Amino acid sequence: MVQLEEIGDKEGLEAWLKTRSFGDVVSIVSRAALRVLPLWVVAVRRKGAETKGFAELQVLRAILVGRVAVHALPRMVEYAPIAADAADLASNLISEEDPSGASAAYSAIAIADAISDSDFSAALSAMSYATEAVQHLYERDTGYSAETTFELSRDVWVLDRTNNRVLGPLWGASSPDWFSITDKKMLDFWAADPPSSWDFWRRWWLSERDGKPMNPEMLLAIVQRIADETWKDPDAVAAEIAKIEREFKGKKENATPPDPDPVGGTAEWESLPAGSPSQIRKTAAAMVQNRLDLPPVIETILGYIDLEIERLQHRNYRDEDDAEEAKRQIAGLMTIRSAVSRLQVLVPSEEQMPQSEAEEAEKLSRLILRRLKEWPRRAPGDCPDNMSDLVDNSYRAALVGGCAFMAPMIGVAPDKALIAGAVVFGGKKIVDTAKAAKEFVTRKDGG
Incomplete structure (x- = not known):
C-alpha cells in the first residue's frame, strides 16, 4: 500500500x-x-x-x-x-x-x-x-x-x-x-x-x-x-x-455535510460556548483597527503552517510510531490552518464588523490558541527524544511567534498567546514560562 x-x-x-x-x-x-x-x-x-x-x-x-x-x-x-x-x-x-x-x-x-x-x-x-x-x-x-x-x-x-x-x-x-x-x-x-x-x-x-x-x-x-x-x-x-x-432561502446557504472542517475545526468551533459580550466587542474593535495589517500577518502564518506541514510530510521517519506522531501533528496543524483561514475571511473591509462575524472570530481565536497549546505533543513528556527539534525548528518558532504577534490584532491579550506558544515548545530552555502556561491553562479550562 x-x-x-x-x-x-x-x-x-x-x-x-x-x-x-x-x-x-x-x-x-x-x-x-x-x-x-x-x-x-x-x-x-x-x-x-x-x-x-x-x-x-x-x-x-x-x-x-x-x-x-x-x-x-x-x-x-x-x-x-x-x-x-x-x-x-x-x-x-x-x-x-x-x-x-x-x-x-x-x-x-x-x-x-x-x-x-x-x-x-x-x-x-x-x-x-x-x-x-x-x-x-x-x-x-x-x-x-x-x-x-x-x-x-x-x-x-x-x-x-x-x-x-x-x-x-x-x-x-x-x-x-x-x-x-x-x-x-x-x-x-x-x-x-x-x-x-x-x-x-x-x-x-x-x-x-x-x-x-x-x-x-x-x-x-x-x-x-x-x-x-x-x-x-x-x-x-x-x-x-x-x-x-x-x-432554499430558509436554510443556511453555507450548510455542508457533518464536520465541514477538514480536521474537525469548524465543528469544534461551533461547539464552543459563546464568548462574553465584552470579549466579542474587544475582538471586533481590534480587527477593525487592524483590518489593513491583518491580511499580510495571516498570510505569513499560513505560509509557515504550510512549510511545517511540508517538512513533516517529507522528512525521514525513525519508525512507525514516529510516522504516526507526524500524522497527528499534521492533523493539529490543519485544524489551526483551517481556523486561521476562516479568520482571514472575517477581516473587516470597513470600520464596522457585523455582530455575527465578531462572535465567530472570537470563537476562532479561542480555537486557534487551544490547538496551538496542544501541538505538537499530546502531553508534556511525549516524544522526549525529539525535544531539540521541537525547540529549535525555525518554522515552528516563526509560526508561534506569528500567532503571538497576531493575538492583540484580534483582541487576545498578547501574554496569553506567548504563553500558549511556550506550551508548544516546552523543555528545559523555557521551564519557567511553561510552568506559567500550565497555571494559565488550568485557570482557563478549569474555570
Missing part, C-alpha cells in the same frame, strides 16, 4: 488514489479542475462575444456536476454525459487559439466523463489536464507542477486523516501569481456583465475557492432540475437558479 510520505510526484499521487474509493478520487481531481477554471473563463472572454456566455457556462456545468458528485455520486451518473458533451463542444471553440484555457476545459470534461462510467483513468486525466493548463501558460514543459502537487498533496493528507471530502480552501497561504491574476480577471468579467447573469456563479466560485461550499442539496437541485435546453443561455439558467435558491 502506498504510504502518504511516498507521495511526492504525479506517479506517487496516482498510486495513492488507486487505493481510495472513486468518490474520494472525484473529490481530489475536481479540485484540480477548479484551480485552473479561471484560465478557461479568461480564454473564452479573450475570444470575444461569439463564445461568451454559452462556452464558459458549459464548463461551469461540468465542474459543478463533479463537485456535486463528491457527495452524491450515484445521482450524477445520469447528468454527467450530457454535461461532458456540451463542455467538449464549447472547448472546440478555442482549442487551437489558447491551449492553456482549452486544457482547463479538458480537465472539467474528463471529470464528467469519469463520473459517467466510473472511469478511474479518465479521472486521473483530469488531474493531468489541469497540470498541462499551467504548463501551457508558462509555455514550457516544467514537469508535474510543484505548486499543484503540493496543494493536491495537502488534499490527500486531509482526506486520509479524516475521510472527509470537504477539504478547505483551494490554495494554501497564498495562491500562485497566475491564479491570482486570472481569478481577478474572471471575477471582473462577471461583474461587468448584467449582475443577474453571473451572480450565482460568482458566489459559488468564491465558496469553492475559499473552502466554504454551498448547501449541497441546493447544488444537487440545480443540476437535476434545470433542463438541458436551458443550459444554453446564461440568463435562463440564472433565472432557474434564482427560483431554486428562493426555495
Whole structure:
C-alpha cells in the first residue's frame, strides 16, 4: 500500500488514489479542475462575444456536476454525459487559439466523463489536464507542477486523516501569481456583465475557492432540475437558479455535510460556548483597527503552517510510531490552518464588523490558541527524544511567534498567546514560562 510520505510526484499521487474509493478520487481531481477554471473563463472572454456566455457556462456545468458528485455520486451518473458533451463542444471553440484555457476545459470534461462510467483513468486525466493548463501558460514543459502537487498533496493528507471530502480552501497561504491574476480577471468579467447573469456563479466560485461550499442539496437541485435546453443561455439558467435558491432561502446557504472542517475545526468551533459580550466587542474593535495589517500577518502564518506541514510530510521517519506522531501533528496543524483561514475571511473591509462575524472570530481565536497549546505533543513528556527539534525548528518558532504577534490584532491579550506558544515548545530552555502556561491553562479550562 502506498504510504502518504511516498507521495511526492504525479506517479506517487496516482498510486495513492488507486487505493481510495472513486468518490474520494472525484473529490481530489475536481479540485484540480477548479484551480485552473479561471484560465478557461479568461480564454473564452479573450475570444470575444461569439463564445461568451454559452462556452464558459458549459464548463461551469461540468465542474459543478463533479463537485456535486463528491457527495452524491450515484445521482450524477445520469447528468454527467450530457454535461461532458456540451463542455467538449464549447472547448472546440478555442482549442487551437489558447491551449492553456482549452486544457482547463479538458480537465472539467474528463471529470464528467469519469463520473459517467466510473472511469478511474479518465479521472486521473483530469488531474493531468489541469497540470498541462499551467504548463501551457508558462509555455514550457516544467514537469508535474510543484505548486499543484503540493496543494493536491495537502488534499490527500486531509482526506486520509479524516475521510472527509470537504477539504478547505483551494490554495494554501497564498495562491500562485497566475491564479491570482486570472481569478481577478474572471471575477471582473462577471461583474461587468448584467449582475443577474453571473451572480450565482460568482458566489459559488468564491465558496469553492475559499473552502466554504454551498448547501449541497441546493447544488444537487440545480443540476437535476434545470433542463438541458436551458443550459444554453446564461440568463435562463440564472433565472432557474434564482427560483431554486428562493426555495432554499430558509436554510443556511453555507450548510455542508457533518464536520465541514477538514480536521474537525469548524465543528469544534461551533461547539464552543459563546464568548462574553465584552470579549466579542474587544475582538471586533481590534480587527477593525487592524483590518489593513491583518491580511499580510495571516498570510505569513499560513505560509509557515504550510512549510511545517511540508517538512513533516517529507522528512525521514525513525519508525512507525514516529510516522504516526507526524500524522497527528499534521492533523493539529490543519485544524489551526483551517481556523486561521476562516479568520482571514472575517477581516473587516470597513470600520464596522457585523455582530455575527465578531462572535465567530472570537470563537476562532479561542480555537486557534487551544490547538496551538496542544501541538505538537499530546502531553508534556511525549516524544522526549525529539525535544531539540521541537525547540529549535525555525518554522515552528516563526509560526508561534506569528500567532503571538497576531493575538492583540484580534483582541487576545498578547501574554496569553506567548504563553500558549511556550506550551508548544516546552523543555528545559523555557521551564519557567511553561510552568506559567500550565497555571494559565488550568485557570482557563478549569474555570
